[in-house]
Amino acid sequence: MDKSPATRNAVLAFNDNINIISCYFHMMKTVKGYFAASSGNEYWETTGKHELHVLHLSPNLNVFSNLAKLIIKNWVTNGYVEPATKFADGYLCSQWCNWYIGSVGKPGVGVTNNLLESYNNSIKGLIPTSVSIISFVKDKIQLLANYYSYSSNNDKIVNNLNQIELITQLNIILPHEMIEKSRKLFSNNNNYLKYEDNYYINASKYIDNSMTIERITNHLSINNNNNNNIINSNTIDEFRYNFMSMHKVSITTTPKLHYNCDCKLYYHNAVICSHILAIMMVDKVLDFDTIFASITGPRKRGRPSGYTSALRK
Numbered sequence: 425m426d427k428s429p430a431t432r433n434a435v436l437a438f439n440d441n442i443n444i445i446s447c448y449f450h451m452m453k454t455v456k457g458y459f460a461a462s463s464g465n466e467y468w469e470t471t472g473k474h475e476l477h478v479l480h481l482s483p484n485l486n487v488f489s490n491l492a493k494l495i496i497k498n499w500v501t502n503g504y505v506e507p508a509t510k511f512a513d514g515y516l517c518s519q520w521c522n523w524y525i526g527s528v529g530k531p532g533v534g535v536t537n538n539l540l541e542s543y544n545n546s547i548k549g550l551i552p553t554s555v556s557i558i559s560f561v562k563d564k565i566q567l568l569a570n571y572y573s574y575s576s577n578n579d580k581i582v583n584n585l586n587q588i589e590l591i592t593q594l595n596i597i598l599p600h601e602m603i604e605k606s607r608k609l610f611s612n613n614n615n616y617l618k619y620e621d622n623y624y625i626n627a628s629k630y631i632d633n634s635m636t637i638e639r640i641t642n643h644l645s646i647n648n649n650n651n652n653n654i655i656n657s658n659t660i661d662e663f664r665y666n667f668m669s670m671h672k673v674s675i676t677t678t679p680k681l682h683y684n685c686d687c688k689l690y691y692h693n694a695v696i697c698s699h700i701l702a703i704m705m706v707d708k709v710l711d712f713d714t715i716f717a718s719i720t721g722p723r724k725r726g727r728p729s730g731y732t733s734a735l736r737k
């Protein structure tokens with residue numbers, strides 16, 4: 425809901441077991457107003473908006489609270505004490521700070537990317553236009569059911585079908601951009617590193633930055649621990665590079681070999697993302713030429729209509 429203490433109290437009086445999520449969009453609108461009132465329109469447009477956008481991408485509360493402290497410090501240093509105070513009082517307090525969690529309850533995933541939207545996207549992405557949705561669902565639903573289901577807290581649980589088997593059997597058309605990203609990640613071995621049984625791989629914004637143990641340890645320090653005092657970055661970009669510039673690809677072998685990633689795309693489809701594809705190539709589970717020749721070429725958003733292979737295009 426939008427920030428309304430009265431409505432909040434009413435809902436909690438009715439049922440105190442409800443998790444109230446405040447709205448990101450309205451938070452941004454309100455904070456823009458704080459800056460306008462302090463003659464900070466330009467700062468908001470060039471810097472403030474970007475800072476809150478990055479804050480919104482925080483993968484967990486520890487990243488969120490550390491980054492929030494840095495942003496507040498920046499605003500105060502730049503003379504925007506009032507917007508900083510109002511934002512901290514209004515949107516970082518325990519009652520209202522959960523705007524960053526979004527309606528899916530998963531940090532870093534936008535409010536519009538809830539489960540229904542995720543299904544809608546998956547269906548649009550998976551089913552070719554020439555196939556009727558009804559016949560696709562009738563034919564393939566059992567495969568998907570064998571592949572994953574939902575746990576009580578809405579996490580997708582992968583059952584007993586390997587993801588490559590699923591892709592093959594469903595004849596899934598992988599988006600061209602995903603293949604291209606994975607090719608870039610794979611082609612430079614600075615992009616990934618195996619550390620303690622997991623692979624760490626550059627997020628797409630950070631392609632070709634050298635992956636080092638030092639970077640991974642830094643990343644883990646804030647993502648694994650509940651340490652509320654790790655600000656050793658001076659700027660948002662530095663913070664992002666230190667703590668939000670990579671994804672973890674983990675591998676499970678039971679019930680079947682399965683690659684998992686902590687990125688948002690994988691959260692949505694629980695099947696594949698560019699990071700997993702790249703690591704599959706590293707592990708030689710997949711071979712790039714085969715997959716590149718078998719997928720369709722570039723396509724627009726929505727249900728796929730083209731059948732030309734990427735290699736031909």
Ligand SMILES: [Zn+2]
Pocket residue numbers: 671685686687688689690697698699700
């Ligand atoms: Zn991923």
